[in-house]
Amino acid sequence: MSETQVRGYTVLKTAAYIKHATGEQEAKRILQGLSPSLQQALTTATPASWLPVAHCSELFSAVAGLAKGDQAKAKAELINCGEFLGNEATNTFLKLVMKILTPAMFAKKLPSLWSRDATGGKYDVEVYDDRIVCKLLEMEEFEHIGPISVGYVSFALQAMRKPVAKSNLHGWSLDKPRPKECWFELYWKT
Numbered sequence: 497m498s499e500t501q502v503r504g505y506t507v508l509k510t511a512a513y514i515k516h517a518t519g520e521q522e523a524k525r526i527l528q529g530l531s532p533s534l535q536q537a538l539t540t541a542t543p544a545s546w547l548p549v550a551h552c553s554e555l556f557s558a559v560a561g562l563a564k565g566d567q568a569k570a571k572a573e574l575i576n577c578g579e580f581l582g583n584e585a586t587n588t589f590l591k592l593v594m595k596i597l598t599p600a601m602f603a604k605k606l607p608s609l610w611s612r613d614a615t616g617g618k619y620d621v622e623v624y625d626d627r628i629v630c631k632l633l634e635m636e637e638f639e640h641i642g643p644i645s646v647g648y649v650s651f652a653l654q655a656m657r658k659p660v661a662k663s664n665l666h667g668w669s670l671d672k673p674r675p676k677e678c679w680f681e682l683y684w685k686t
Contacts, residue, residue, distance in 0.1 A: 500616030500637050502552045504545035509584040510555040511538055513577045517562060526558055549616065553639035560640050560670065567670050571643050578647020586655070594655035599623045602652055606630070617641070626686050628653070631679040642668030642678040649682060658684035
């Protein structure tokens with residue numbers, strides 16, 4: 497069993513996203529189909545709790561499952577979930593700070609933001625005049641983390657008034673939800 501853990505808010509807010517995306521009845525059906533340990537965690541965890549990464553991966557898989565096997569729809573759903581998580585992860589103060597951050601400043605902070613919320617995996621980030629490039633390292637335990645991260649970073653860029661004009665995700669697919677090599681680039685309007 498993995499010792500990698502994630503903060504409870506990731507698990508709790510991903511379940512909230514499923515409710516947001518599907519409605520109360522369908523979400524109830526989906527959440528009742530989760531593993532007993534994850535169902536228990538959803539009733540007892542707090543946002544600051546540490547939970548097994550398997551819980552996060554199981555919920556991300558449930559989000560991908562909303563697309564019923566359609567790769568493009570699954571990617572879009574996971575990106576939307578990542579944006580939802582980004583919005584939920586930033587409190588009112590941080591949302592104000594995000595408005596004065598630059599992409600370069602954010603790139604420097606992203607690895608420490610990740611390590612605040614997860615005990616495994618790393619971000620390697622580079623910023624150019626018109627884009628940010630993020631390599632996801634040692635994240636094979638995080639199912640579907642590629643498109644989730646695209647959404648999270650897209651939310652951050654939008655908060656910095658850098659709306660994403662184009663994105664490219666490399667290495668991830670429904671057939672390879674835990675790729676050894678995964679990276680993405682987000683271009684903004686200059």
